[in-house]
Amino acid sequence: MTGLVATSLTCIKRDRVLFENLNLQLQTGELMYLRGPNGAGKTSLLRLLTGLSMPEAGEVTFNHAPVQHSESQFYRQSIYLGHKSGLSSALSALDNLTYWCAQHQVTVTESQIVNVLDVVGVTGLEDIPVAMLSAGQQRRVALARLWLKPARFWVLDEPFTALDTAGVALLETTFKKHVDEGGAIITTSHQPLSARAGTHRYFDLEYRF
Amino acid sequence: MRALYRGVLKRELALAFQHRAELVQPLMFMLMVVTLFPLGIGPGPETLQRIGPGVIWIAAILSSLLGMERLFREDFQDGSLEQLMLSGLPVSLIAAIKVFTHWLVSTGPLLIMSPLLAMFLNLTLDMYVALLLTLLLGTPLLSFVGAIAVGLTVGVQRGGILLALLLIPVFIPLLIFATSAVDSAALQLPYLPQLAIIGAMLLLAIAVSPFAIAYSLRVSQN
Amino acid sequence: MWKWLHPYAKTERAYQLCQILQPWFWAGALLCLAVGTVWGLAFAPQDYQQGDSFRIIYIHVPSAILSMSTYVAMAVAAVVGLVWQWRTAFMAMIAMAPVGAVMTFIALFTGAAWGKPMWGAWWVWDARLTSELILLFLYLGVIALYGAFDDKLQGGKAAGVMALVGVVNVPIIHYSVEWWNTLHQGATISKFDKPSIAPEMLWPLLLNLLGFALFIAAVTVMRMRNEIILREMQRPWVKAMADKAEGDRHAV
Numbered sequence: 001m002t003g004l005v006a007t008s009l010t011c012i013k014r015d016r017v018l019f020e021n022l023n024l025q026l027q028t029g030e031l032m033y034l035r036g037p038n039g040a041g042k043t044s045l046l047r048l049l050t051g052l053s054m055p056e057a058g059e060v061t062f063n064h065a066p067v068q069h070s071e072s073q074f075y076r077q078s079i080y081l082g083h084k085s086g087l088s089s090a091l092s093a094l095d096n097l098t099y100w101c102a103q104h105q106v107t108v109t110e111s112q113i114v115n116v117l118d119v120v121g122v123t124g125l126e127d128i129p130v131a132m133l134s135a136g137q138q139r140r141v142a143l144a145r146l147w148l149k150p151a152r153f154w155v156l157d158e159p160f161t162a163l164d165t166a167g168v169a170l171l172e173t174t175f176k177k178h179v180d181e182g183g184a185i186i187t188t189s190h191q192p193l194s195a196r197a198g199t200h201r202y203f204d205l206e207y208r209f
Numbered sequence: 210m211r212a213l214y215r216g217v218l219k220r221e222l223a224l225a226f227q228h229r230a231e232l233v234q235p236l237m238f239m240l241m242v243v244t245l246f247p248l249g250i251g252p253g254p255e256t257l258q259r260i261g262p263g264v265i266w267i268a269a270i271l272s273s274l275l276g277m278e279r280l281f282r283e284d285f286q287d288g289s290l291e292q293l294m295l296s297g298l299p300v301s302l303i304a305a306i307k308v309f310t311h312w313l314v315s316t317g318p319l320l321i322m323s324p325l326l327a328m329f330l331n332l333t334l335d336m337y338v339a340l341l342l343t344l345l346l347g348t349p350l351l352s353f354v355g356a357i358a359v360g361l362t363v364g365v366q367r368g369g370i371l372l373a374l375l376l377i378p379v380f381i382p383l384l385i386f387a388t389s390a391v392d393s394a395a396l397q398l399p400y401l402p403q404l405a406i407i408g409a410m411l412l413l414a415i416a417v418s419p420f421a422i423a424y425s426l427r428v429s430q431n
Numbered sequence: 432m433w434k435w436l437h438p439y440a441k442t443e444r445a446y447q448l449c450q451i452l453q454p455w456f457w458a459g460a461l462l463c464l465a466v467g468t469v470w471g472l473a474f475a476p477q478d479y480q481q482g483d484s485f486r487i488i489y490i491h492v493p494s495a496i497l498s499m500s501t502y503v504a505m506a507v508a509a510v511v512g513l514v515w516q517w518r519t520a521f522m523a524m525i526a527m528a529p530v531g532a533v534m535t536f537i538a539l540f541t542g543a544a545w546g547k548p549m550w551g552a553w554w555v556w557d558a559r560l561t562s563e564l565i566l567l568f569l570y571l572g573v574i575a576l577y578g579a580f581d582d583k584l585q586g587g588k589a590a591g592v593m594a595l596v597g598v599v600n601v602p603i604i605h606y607s608v609e610w611w612n613t614l615h616q617g618a619t620i621s622k623f624d625k626p627s628i629a630p631e632m633l634w635p636l637l638l639n640l641l642g643f644a645l646f647i648a649a650v651t652v653m654r655m656r657n658e659i660i661l662r663e664m665q666r667p668w669v670k671a672m673a674d675k676a677e678g679d680r681h682a683v
Binding site: 354357358361362364365366368371374375377378379381382385386389410421424425428429431 | 513565568569571572575576579580582584585588589592593595596597600603604607608610611
């Protein structure tokens with residue numbers, strides 16, 4: 001099994017079992033929409049999938065190797081965007097993205113970053129500290145990473161938060177384009193995805209007591 | 210290596226430059242703590258010389274504790290830390306670089322103040338040289354060991370006082386060896402053994418602590 | 432070769448093991464402590480220098496030795512937890528921490544009380560007492576760190592890392608403090624080849640040492656059962672057990 005595979009995952013948070021024996025498979029060319037009520041463990045599952053947190057039992061593999069191991073090359077081929085924007089508020093959007101690209105070993109020029117910021121609709125604001133931007137603009141800067149890093153696997157936690165309708169539309173069409181080009185996306189959201197996002201598969205998490 | 214330099218080291222320095230006003234605060238704190246001692250104990254030059262090394266070292270430990278929280282807190286809260294951990298770069302190396310730059314911009318400058326403090330507390334030149342050497346070896350030790358506890362408490366609300374509770378007992382051997390080195394210097398005795406022990410502890414900390422810091426950051430991400 | 436241990440990573444099995452061990456630990460502890468204390472306090476010969484006041488060693492020495500060993504045991508539990516990802520290992524570690532802290536406190540208190548007739552002051556900055564005091568700080572740090580976390584699993588891991596940092600430091604602290612101040616009497620108990628303590632004084636001491644160790648084990652096992660029940664309250668096996676206990680009570 002290639003792609004991102006989770007086998008018999010168990011997650012315990014605050015001594016509550018969020019899920020047990022969970023199996024999940026994400027292949028290229030697929031958009032997976034993770035649904036579930038608040039507290040069901042959607043964020044926990046996404047963080048487990050990226051290897052940010054450690055499961056109580058079970059494992060997550062990417063191309064047959066555990067995600068955290070360098071041989072899986074998962075971090076070269078994936079982007080995770082969580083609730084937190086991952087932007088330092090004291091630095092400008094341009095600086096934030098430049099350092100991020102350097103960390104993720106993506107070679108880009110300054111004009112490329114400015115162009116991407118243009119695409120996501122943050123024009124002319126690249127030089128002011130991120131703290132001065134609105135929540136929606138900060139989210140757009142965070143999302144600009146999707147255009148900058150040529151990664152096939154996107155793990156997105158509530159990417160639509162704070163976006164206006166134009167932003168939602170832009171992101172959904174980008175989803176479709178990415179999946180059509182052979183990418184893979186797993187995402188959560190409180191609003192259902194519209195037809196613009198293309199076909200998608202549901203994965204439901206239930207709230208357990 | 211280039212990714213570490215351009216993505217982590219340069220970013221740390223840029224952030225430090227943005228927060229330069231905050232970086233001065235531990236320095237001022239140290240100066241003020243040292244000033245309290247002559248006022249509280251009396252200005253007798255001999256008394257001051259007697260307690261001087263201990264006072265300077267205690268002030269250095271306290272002020273480094275004060276500034277240490279900044280090491281991971283902001284990056285943790287705004288999510289930069291999780292992006293760093295998902296970059297595929299070894300987390301232990303990232304941690305080592307962050308600790309080193311933190312020492313460079315925040316704890317290291319304590320050394321700059323040391324001549325002034327030595328003058329305040331009436332230290333002789335021999336004592337001052339010994340003090341400077343112990344600070345040079347000891348303050349990075351504070352940063353490397355302290356970073357483990359900072360990584361553990363970064364997710365805890367109001368972790369500041371907790372950090373001090375965790376670290377003060379751990380720093381006691383350093384305080385003992387550092388002050389005794391200066392005391393030996395005051396008596397014209399060799400103080401190389403004490404320096405060697407501090408150096409050995411520093412080397413051990415540099416070798417082991419990045420892995421412990423990486424693990425503690427992973428625990429905090431859970 | 433450690434395969435037989437793995438079932439105890441499950442909380443239910445660990446709970447059952449604690450339940451089985453607890454009465455044995457208690458029985459052994461009470462027996463050893465009763466015999467050792469009566470022997471030591473009433474029948475062991477007087478010390479030719481210190482008279483009867485030396486008898487405090489029957490409490491001071493075991494508590495001081497075991498305060499250190501409990502810290503080491505915590506570190507061992509932490510290593511097991513960190514390496515094999517056992518939740519129960521962290522629970523055991525946390526169960527030990529306050530017991531060890533109390534042992535440290537007893538050692539400090541009896542040490543201070545002993546110091547009054549010996550040195551004429553309640554507190555002297557003697558090397559061993561100072562190391563014990565720092566050890567108490569280390570214990571309190573671990574307990575405080577665990578208490579600061581809402582997620583007790585995460586708190587256990589964090590406290591485990593801190594216990595390991597502490598255990599690396601304990602020998603450094605011990606020798607640095609010893610070097611800092613060498614006032615105390617020489618080590619009396621570890622020199623078995625040339626005993627500087629009379630055998631009729633030593634036997635009750637060893638009995639008490641064993642008694643204290645079993646007492647610590649008994650309290651730890653009790654605290655661990657509590658910890659498991661408290662944290663697994665919502666699990667089916669705990670509910671089934673509670674229902675069964677309830678049923679038994681009604682049957683009586």
